[in-house]
Amino acid sequence: xxxxxxxxELAFEAAFAQLEEIVGKLEAGDLPLDDALALFEQGQKLAAxxxxxxxxxxxxxxxxxxxxAAVLGTVEPFDLEEVR
Numbered sequence: 001x002x003x004x005x006x007x008x009e010l011a012f013e014a015a016f017a018q019l020e021e022i023v024g025k026l027e028a029g030d031l032p033l034d035d036a037l038a039l040f041e042q043g044q045k046l047a048a049x050x051x052x053x054x055x056x057x058x059x060x061x062x063x064x065x066x067x068x069a070a071v072l073g074t075v076e077p078f079d080l081e082e083v084r
Contacts, residue, residue, distance in 0.1 A: 007045050012053045019046040 007015060022043040026036060 007049045010049070012050060015046050015050050015053070019043055019050060022046070 022039050025031060026039055031039065
């Protein structure tokens with residue numbers, strides 16, 4: 001297994017790509033148990049990191065919409081489910 005970059009040093013897209021790769025390997029089901037557990041643990045960290053990055057982006061968009069709406073006088077709620 002190749003050495004991975006620290007999760008917090010990855011761009012969202014790179015972390016998500018690694019997560020997809022891990023899911024593919026785990027779904028194949030042909031890994032020894034120790035390797036599967038190590039990949040699962042890494043996948044959990046990547047999933048948490050990606051989730052946090054998405055939450056940060058959502059808050060940033062909400063603030064931008066709110067600051068723009070303050071100028072315009074209206075606020076529109078941001079629905080994260082619409083973009084997923």
